[in-house]
Amino acid sequence: MFDAAIPPASARERIAARGGRVTRTRLVVLELLQCSEHPLSHDEIGDALAAAGVAHDRVTLYRTLDWLVEQGLARRIAGGERAWRFEAVRDAAHRHAHFHCDRCGQVVCLEGLEPAPATGLPSGFHVDRAELVLHGSCAACGLGSEAGRVR
Amino acid sequence: MFDAAIPPASARERIAARGGRVTRTRLVVLELLQCSEHPLSHDEIGDALAAAGVAHDRVTLYRTLDWLVEQGLARRIAGGERAWRFEAVRDAAHRHAHFHCDRCGQVVCLEGLEPAPATGLPSGFHVDRAELVLHGSCAACGLGSEAGRVR
DNA sequence: GCACCAAATGCTACAATGTTGCAAGACGAC
DNA sequence: GTCGTCTTGCAACATTGTAGCATTTGGTGC
Structure with a gap:
């Protein structure tokens, strides 16, 4: 831990x-x-x-x-x-995505899942950093039954 | 548009x-x-x-x-x-990423940039949706000079 | 060990964002 | 037009974060 x-x-x-x-x-x-x-x-x-x-x-x-x-x-x-x-x-250069449990509010790091590189940006836009957050339910809250829910 | x-x-x-x-x-x-x-x-x-x-x-x-x-x-x-x-x-099935300008706070939609599919998730985790937000400066605020800034 | 000063802290007050409870008003069925 | 229920508006409150200022403290020179 x-x-x-x-x-x-x-x-x-x-x-x-x-x-x-x-x-x-x-x-x-x-x-x-x-x-x-x-x-x-x-x-x-x-x-x-x-x-x-x-x-x-x-x-x-x-x-x-x-x-x-x-x-x-x-x-x-x-x-x-x-x-x-x-x-x-x-490591300042290393970035990773996060998972947010919509049930308990807990956030965990997802090592090995880097935010995708920026493509298709309108001209003039400059990207500083990307934040990728997955939402759903963590193992502790596990609620596979509500999978179809749209938010 | x-x-x-x-x-x-x-x-x-x-x-x-x-x-x-x-x-x-x-x-x-x-x-x-x-x-x-x-x-x-x-x-x-x-x-x-x-x-x-x-x-x-x-x-x-x-x-x-x-x-x-x-x-x-x-x-x-x-x-x-x-x-x-x-x-x-x-379209409920269509998702796209967003760009947040750290200067003016404006948010724009990035059509054509779908959040990456979830991989490398710990078992027991269920993903409902993914949010990809790029941060930087928009065309109006354009500040290429501060590119190296870490936040 | 002691004094000093800028950097940190702690306190109070405040701003922004969002929620809850409840009475009054409006939508829509009849 | 009447009536029941869904929405709205109001007031009060909760949470998260910031600003100003007096007090304390870390670190430096002696």
């Missing part, structure tokens, strides 16, 4: 390398993202911070995440609901 | 065919979506309603759009910001 290839210690180095101050919030949030196998919402991160005994408020968390995204340490993805989700960036 | 195959008059029939009452709000909203070449946000639809002299309030518009989506007459897409955007469904 944890990504053993990236020891938690590197979080401190990665933060310092960007010229940012190594604060407990940044440290814990980045370690959390690095250890999570799926993108986390603000709520989930906030709960984890509370569980870890790190004092924080909503605004600080927003700013911490903004900073991580700005520094290229985390990525922001649209979770389907109107809340963002965040994941650690392991 | 308008879909001449579906004259505005059919909006009334499509609503009635679903067993719903034909109200001015539903009629105007559906016609608006059918005539628009790109997905519209609540705000844009609300402004158009006001311009058309149709009384309405925010909640009614939300419910009207919910109803249209529920009936398969409209589709809801995540616009990048935390607000939904809506587009008319012309």
